[in-house]
Amino acid sequence: MILQFSLTVPEAKAIIAKGAASLPEVKKALESGKIFLKGGTTVSRFAEELINKKLGICGRITPLGTKGPKYATLDAPHSIVIEKGEIRTADDCEEEEVLKLGRNDLFVIGANAIDINGNAAILAGSPLGGGPGKILGGLMAEGVQILILAGLEKLIPTDITTAIKACGRRRVDISFGMAVGLIPIVGKLITEQIAVELLADVKCTVIAKGGIGGAEGATTMVVEGREEEVKKIFNLVKSIKGSVHSGSEKSIEECINFGVGCKEDLACIYRKDYIKRI
Incomplete structure (x- = not known):
């Protein structure tokens, strides 16, 4: 049996969250270990799947560009730790919480760019990449399992190394939103495909990307398999x-002119102290 369907970006994130929640390592960490969730919209959807709670969102890309949150104090933690059914914020103690993670624990993060090689x-x-920039390198050196949740709308038409070399907070002269760099992450990548x-014993093939009317960035896929397995995906x-x-x-x-993070943002045209350079 063959099924064709299209997923908007938020729908793809819902599928990613469900797929990630089904992983044996996630179930094991929930039962007897720890899961560190670093906030982002996809990871927040994963948190909803696991504990029915949304996370606070910091950086984001909007029609205006690379922006931050409007408020200095968020209404939910950006990062949390789940340990044997208990939930605690990690916003002010990321390094301490990461150092507690063992080989059977999980660190879950989203991504802004993925390439065809995974x-x-x-x-x-933020300077030095903020909290994630300060812990990711050490986290990978410790050998902790890293789960990367990212939709195929993040797929870029070059390799990650080339993209990293092209950008950088201090390389950009003028930017719609804060100037940014890229930090590589090595882990297990879960896309909607x-x-x-x-989630089912099927073969999934991406056949188209994009759309209109709210389906911008959408993924159109075909799944093939036994009828009972295909029906799982249909439902x-x-x-x-x-x-x-x-x-x-x-x-x-999102932040407005001279928002809470502007004192650290570089090259942003929306700052009140922006001086026209072009």
């Missing part, structure tokens, strides 16, 4: 249709 990277607009194949797609981006309500609002 490499991933996140954007960084991979998630579908985790799943029906159940997540109409999904919206995940994130706490207050944190979704």
